[in-house]
Amino acid sequence: xxxxxxxxxxxxxxxxxxxxxxxxALKARGPFAVVLAAALALFATLAFAFDFPALTGRVVxxxxxxxxxxxxxxxxxxxxxxxxxxxxxxxxxxxxxxxSDIETFSVDLARAWKLGEAKKNNGLLLLVxxxxxKVRIEVGYGLEGTMTDALTKVIIQSAIVPKFRSGDYAGGVxxxxxxxxxxxxxxxxxxxxxVEGARRAAARSHRPDSALRHFPAVRLHRHLDDPQCARxxxxxxxxxxxxxxxxxxxxxxSGGGAAGAAARAAAIPAxxxxxxxxxxxxxxxxx
Amino acid sequence: xxFTFSRMxxxxxxxALGLSVxxxxxxxxxxxxxxxxxxxxxxxxxxxxxxxxxxxxxxTVQGYAKQEKDVLTSVIExxxxxxxxxxxxxxxxxxxxxxxFQDAQNQLSGALGRLIAVSEAYPDLKSNQNFLALQSxxxxxxxxxxxxxxxxxxxxxxxxxxLSTFPSLIWAKxxxxxxxPMATFTASEGADKPPQVKF
Numbered sequence: 001x002x003x004x005x006x007x008x009x010x011x012x013x014x015x016x017x018x019x020x021x022x023x024x025a026l027k028a029r030g031p032f033a034v035v036l037a038a039a040l041a042l043f044a045t046l047a048f049a050f051d052f053p054a055l056t057g058r059v060v061x062x063x064x065x066x067x068x069x070x071x072x073x074x075x076x077x078x079x080x081x082x083x084x085x086x087x088x089x090x091x092x093x094x095x096x097x098x099x100s101d102i103e104t105f106s107v108d109l110a111r112a113w114k115l116g117e118a119k120k121n122n123g124l125l126l127l128v129x130x131x132x133x134k135v136r137i138e139v140g141y142g143l144e145g146t147m148t149d150a151l152t153k154v155i156i157q158s159a160i161v162p163k164f165r166s167g168d169y170a171g172g173v174x175x176x177x178x179x180x181x182x183x184x185x186x187x188x189x190x191x192x193x194x195v196e197g198a199r200r201a202a203a204r205s206h207r208p209d210s211a212l213r214h215f216p217a218v219r220l221h222r223h224l225d226d227p228q229c230a231r232x233x234x235x236x237x238x239x240x241x242x243x244x245x246x247x248x249x250x251x252x253x254s255g256g257g258a259a260g261a262a263a264r265a266a267a268i269p270a271x272x273x274x275x276x277x278x279x280x281x282x283x284x285x286x287x
Numbered sequence: 288x289x290f291t292f293s294r295m296x297x298x299x300x301x302x303a304l305g306l307s308v309x310x311x312x313x314x315x316x317x318x319x320x321x322x323x324x325x326x327x328x329x330x331x332x333x334x335x336x337x338x339x340x341x342x343x344x345x346x347t348v349q350g351y352a353k354q355e356k357d358v359l360t361s362v363i364e365x366x367x368x369x370x371x372x373x374x375x376x377x378x379x380x381x382x383x384x385x386x387x388f389q390d391a392q393n394q395l396s397g398a399l400g401r402l403i404a405v406s407e408a409y410p411d412l413k414s415n416q417n418f419l420a421l422q423s424x425x426x427x428x429x430x431x432x433x434x435x436x437x438x439x440x441x442x443x444x445x446x447x448x449x450l451s452t453f454p455s456l457i458w459a460k461x462x463x464x465x466x467x468p469m470a471t472f473t474a475s476e477g478a479d480k481p482p483q484v485k486f
Contacts, residue, residue, distance in 0.1 A: 149427030255434030
């Protein structure tokens with residue numbers, strides 16, 4: 001909690017420092033310093049409060065949980081998704097949420113990375129924080145209609161979390177990416193039915209992981225053999241540089257989408273009670 | 288020739304004046320003001336989105352937990368109260384109004400929190416597909432509300448800063464002297480403390 005307080009106070013402390021500097025500079029160097037200080041103060045308000053990893057490609061594995069082979073497989077899928085639909089999905093794993101909740105962290109990260117096309121707001125971020133045991137799908141405003149909150153929760157619960165529980169992080173991320181791509185490319189109503197069918201089957205057999213067998217993971221592997229995809233895997237595909245990623249205006253990330261099992265436990269006091277109750281029953285993390 | 292030259296000079300002077308006025312922050316006040324108003328519209332939209340989810344949620348819970356009448360009625364009442372408090376962009380400078388809005392929405396948050404908490408006691412309800420979908424939508428909407436509020440607070444801070452800092456301060460005191468600082472959200476009581484759970 002102390003760390004959190006420091007983190008929250010840091011920007012305002014910076015601001016105060018600069019304004020004080022502004023006061024002193026006013027006497028010393030006149031209007032130029034004032035303009036400079038005002039510009040600095042404005043810059044401080046625009047800056048993000050977190051220390052984010054650099055956007056080095058479609059999979060940014062800061063937490064180091066995805067082996068190279070799986071990683072290039074996932075990258076190929078993500079590249080093919082963008083080639084076909086223009087939708088930009090990026091996978092990020094972070095070693096720490098820096099004392100924040102995953103909702104705040106992921107929306108700030110998506111804004112900082114400017115994922116998706118600016119006009120369509122069609123960016124998506126799959127964020128995994130293995131140390132905090134948290135996972136979240138952050139959805140750009142333009143995709144909120146297709147990738148609804150209910151859908152992100154179903155994907156997290158049925159595709160990602162079971163694999164994470166057994167310690168298979170790479171498999172969980174891979175299955176999550178498959179599920180997201182499938183939900184985006186297949187008619188979503190049809191997909192929803194498929195998931196519900198799988199859930200009912202899982203409930204009948206009382207085996208939580210049997211839901212995964214019904215997951216249409218095969219569909220995407222086909223694209224890897226596709227010559228289209230091989231081309232995307234060439235100079236443009238595998239190691240996409242940040243400048244290839246289209247800029248998106250920051251305001252188009254509205255922070256929707258449900259994160260895992262636990263309800264949001266910050267910012268909204270009334271929800272804290274409900275969250276604390278469910279947290280008492282379940283472990284703190286999503287898996 | 289001399290005539291056109293002087294005309295050109297006049298045009299340049301007008302351009303230079305325009306640029307320097309823009310450079311002196313003439314535009315920053317209306318820009319920041321419109322931005323803050325737009326962010327407020329987002330806040331209201333997200334709260335509206337939450338209000339729109341509630342009738343469906345209440346109907347679903349009612350099907351499984353009729354005996355929780357008190358909680359259900361308090362949600363319905365808080366919702367109708369919250370939707371009746373609306374603020375248009377020109378009223379944002381009135382801290383009283385903003386507080387009224389915030390209080391009404393907080394009351395609804397409280398009632399909703401209780402509704403979710405009591406629903407924990409009904410296993411059939413908790414496994415109902417419709418309820419699960421509504422719950423995740425509600426979670427997502429609460430997230431959106433938090434983000435929209437944060438964005439609004441940031442936009443208001445930027446706008447209020449343009450009214451009180453140089454060089455836009457010059458315009459704030461002259462041409463835009465009618466512009467007043469906007470009110471923002473106040474931290475609700477206990478928001479900074481972890482919740483107390485009593486059994």
